[in-house]
Each structure stands twice: as C-alpha cells, then as structure tokens.
Amino acid sequence: MARFGRTSRYRMTRSVLRRHCILLVQRAGAGLSGSPRNRSSVSNDDNGGGAGWRSASSKLLEGGATALGSVFVLGLAGYTYHWYYKSLVLRKMENAFAPGYSSLELAALGRQPALADPHSRSDVGNVEDDDWIPRTEQAIIDDIVDGSTQGQYHLVTGEKGTGKTSMLLKAMKKIDGDGIAMLEAHPDLEIFRVRLGKALDYEFHEDYIGSLFSFKGPRDTTPLLDIERAFNKMEKIALKRQEKAGKPLVLIINGIHLLQDDEGGRHLLELIQQRAELWAASSLVNVVLNSDEYWITERLMMRATRLRVLPVRDIPKGPAIAALRSFRYAAFQEDVSTDILGQVYDKVGGRLRFLSQIAKSPNMIDACDSICEKEKRWFLSQCWILGKEMDSNAEGQQEFCAAAMVIAKALVEREEAMGEDEKRDGRLPQIPLHEARQIVTRADFIQHHDHLNIVTIDPHSMMVQADSVAMQNAFREVCGQDGFEEHLQATIDRLDELESLGRTRELTIKDLWGNGxxxxxxxxxxxxxxxxxxxxxxxxxxxxxxx
Structure with a gap:
C-alpha cells in the first residue's frame, strides 16, 4: 500500500507538471499571436510560429504608419504656422501704413488748435509755430508726402529751427497719415532697429518652425540684418499698394544726422540709400530723410543718382515782416511800425523758431536781445580762446576754438565788404567751403563747427556762413571787442609754441661724478x-x- 501510494503521488505530480507546461506554452503562443484563437491552439507548433511572425510584421507596419502619420501632421502644422506667421506679419505691417498714426506720430501731431478768438491774448501760446507764416516749400513737401512726386528720394536739409519737421507733420496731417511711417533716428543702431520695428509694426521674429514650440531666444544677428529684413517685408506691402492705389509708400526718418559718423553709422546710411535708390527707380517707396548737418549730404552725394536735396532756409525779409505784423495785430491788437519790425529782422533774421518766440513776447526788442545774448554765450562757451597763458593739456581743444574764431573773424570781414543792399535784404556773408578749410588749416574742423550750430554749410553752393543772423551778430560783437586780435594772435602763437615743443626731444645725461x-x-x-x-x-x- 505504501508503494502504491508513493506511485500514485508520483503520477499525480507528473500530471500537474504536464498541465503547467501546457499552460506556459499556450501563454507563449498567445504572446506571439495576440489572439484568443491562437492561445487555445497550441498543439500545432508550425501554425503557431507562422502566426507569431505575421503578428510582428503587422506591429512593425502599424508603428511605421503611426510614425509617418505623426511626421505628416507635424509638417502640416509647421507649414500652416509658417504660412499664418508670414500673412500675420504682412497684415500688421499693412495696418501700420493705414490711415491714422502711431504713438510717435500722435505725440508729434498732438498740438493745440489755432486761435479760437484772434483778439484774445490768453490763446497766444496755443498757436502752432508756423501756421501764421507762409512757406513756399510746403507745397513741395505736400506732393512728396502724399505720393504725387515719384521716382526720387529726398533729403530735407537746413539749419535747426527752420521748420523742416513742422512742414512734414503738417503734410502728414492733411492726408491723415495714409501710407506713411515715421521714426526718429538714433546713434545706437539697436535703438534705431527698435524704432523702425515700432514704426512698421514689425517684431523681427525669425520665420522658422521652432517658433511654434518655444519663444525666440536672444538675437544672434546684427541690427543691420534685422533692418534689412524689415525692409524686405515693407517691399511686399509697397507692391500691393502700388497695384491698388498707384502710389508709393512714404518712409520718413527724422534727424538722420544723429547717426554716428563711424563705421556702423556709415553702413546703416549706405543700406538706407541703397534701398532708397531701388525704391525710387520702381516708385515703391518715397524715402524722406531730415537732416541738420552737412556731412549727411556729403556722404549721400557720393553714390546718389535719384537724390533730391530740398534746402529749407530762413524766411525772406518781406514775408517774415508781413506775417509778424499780421500776427501781432491779431493777437495783441498792436500795429507795429515798420522800423521796429526791421530791427527785429536785423537782429534775428527769418529763423522760424526765433520769430515764434518774438511774436508771442510782449516786448519784441527785448526778446531779440535775449536771443542774441544766448547765441553769443553759446558761441563763447564752446569756442572761446585762452590766450598766451594756455596750459599744454588744452592744445587740442584750443586748436578747434582758435579755428572757430578765425572763421568768425573772416566772416565779419566779408560782411564789412558787402553792400548795404545785401545787408538790408538779410543775406549773410559767405565763404566757399574750400577757402574756409584753407583759412582754418584743417579740413575736419568745419564739420565740427556745423555740428555745434556755429556755422552752416549750404549743400547746393558749398558755401560756409554763420548758422543764423543772431550768430553772425555774435561774431561781430566778439570780434569787435578791444584787444581781440591781439588775444587771438597770442593764442595762435602759444599753439605754435606747444606744437614746436611737442616735436622737440630732450636728452638728459646723468651720472657725473666729481667735477666730470x-x-x-x-x-x-x-x-x-x-x-x-x-x-x-x-x-x-x-x-x-x-x-
């Protein structure tokens, strides 16, 4: 019985092990085939192996199809984003040229209305600076800004305070800023880039699919490259406008002389000029540059073919006196005599910013004297000479100052040689640019004097003159002081002495023992x-x- 029991238990154990093995094989077959039918049919080894290979191939095809579908969806999304981004950029830039104004233009145009009551003194300060003075250049600027003048780009140049910006803003206001973008120049190219983007409503984002998933990081390009890309976008808007309206866009860059006369500034100016030449030839964009200094004209003229220079000068004597008389009568009920108005013009000339101050002042003669005194103080603070007691460290600065005094003395002498008719007409004495450089013995000093508003250079005739009538009066008063010529000559002699000392080398010998x-x-x-x-x-x- 004991043996039979052990045999029975042995057979039962073998039976259990066999059932476990069958279950393991069934589970393995189910893992290869993935179907309940294959899990139940594990007795046929050949059929189970073929079903496993077919199942692996189907999974491989399913995974490949999923990957290809994902790539297709991702590419479609990227292409859709790319198309949407480009269209959005163009729509935003097109809105920048729509009627209306940007925040900068609104700030510039947000001036008080003209006199509500011409007989009320309380409203005198609300009169626009140049509304009461007729300007012959206004019609030309109106044609440029509204797109009637095509095929050229323009440089509006003249001394500070002659009304260049005011006329541009007035022309913009007449057409409600339609098709116009305006920005202020800046010496820093990064700031210039930002201001250009604000004027064009362009944010300089890269046109690539990575922007779909992440924000753009810090720029790895130069400002010039971003400016070039902005101009490329603007060309597309200009083409649409030319097809629809038949007029070009207008891009106004105010204060272009603020660019530095260095490598970066010259490269930016060349970039703007190249685009302006191309746009003028195709009548796509009217580029208007506003400048106070001569070096911009000199730089542009070297490569210009379609450049038009529009000088804005002081108002002639006749229109200035007539407008001043009318304004004083309307605002103060004062009938000013011709003698007083002639004195006003002799003191400050036809400079618009001076006439605006004088017209609103209760005493016009006192206002003229105050303006002349300010111009004189400015001239002396920037260019006064130190005489024979000059320190050697001031040599470089005093060379510049002595050159200014020499050219001022030459202009006073030219004025003495002028006729009375020319003086009464308000014309200032002039010296050819090459002679002025010969007088000061340096070619670069005249440009620095122009930068400080001491003298100005006529871009058409290349003539040097005082920056204004008030500055010419300051020249005359300074050069007429007792002992001025002796003081100037002592300064020049001291500069020659310092220059000679700079070329002299001193040899010192030491180590002498005893009486050697x-x-x-x-x-x-x-x-x-x-x-x-x-x-x-x-x-x-x-x-x-x-x-």
Missing amino acids: AYRAVVERQEGRQNTVVSLRAIPPKADKAQA
Missing part, C-alpha cells in the same frame, strides 16, 4: 645733410688741466 663733464662734437659729413653729434666723457683731472 661731457664734450659734444658736431660733425657734418660731406655730401650728406645729416648731422652727427658725438658725446665724450672728460675726466675731472683732464678737465682741470685744460682749464
């Missing part, structure tokens, strides 16, 4: 211009014996 000395022998070799100086030490005893 050196003997210098100067020799000039025949046939040569070089002089040889030889030094020889003399012992103390030999020196005494020779003595």
